[in-house]
Amino acid sequence: MKFRVSLFAILLAVGLVGCEKDGSISVIPEIAFVSIDPVSAQQFDAVEIVISYQDGDGDLGENVAGVDNLFVTDLRNGVIYAYRIQELAPQGSTIAIQGNLNVQINSVSVIDPMATAEQVQYSVYVVDRAGNQSNVVTTDEITVTK
Helix, strand or coil, X not given: CHHHHHHHHHHHHHHHHHCCCHHHCCCCCEEEEEEEECCEEECCCCEEEEEEEEECCCCCCXXXXXXXXXXXEECCCCCEEEECCCCCCCCCCCCCEEXXXXXXXXXXXXXXXXXXXXXXXXXEEEECCXXXXXXXXXXXXXXXXX
16 A cells, blocks of 8 residues: 555656646747767658757747748768748747757768768757747757768
């Protein structure tokens, strides 16, 4: 019986910590690095980056074509890849949202002509419809081989 009460208390405490009020999440989007796959890629392979996000007023994402709001920078050479996150909450709503975003870089390559392999790392940030820029996260390194 003591075990059940303790387990219930632990589960209740975890549940209360996990339940945040909408106002406690910043209206400036916050992101965190989750994963990058594969960790070892052949030249011209695709790479997928997963980041988690949270936004207190739900204005992350855009349904207008041509508007970019997610940016990935190759830290070797400063090349920036721009993407559009589709609207994640209905226009005009002010609800807190959170989840994961999967970003695919269609082709990675070795940029040093003398190298047969390179370590690659990316930085990522997002911008919401109000123009608020998130924090910048850096991926783990991956190896790209010719």
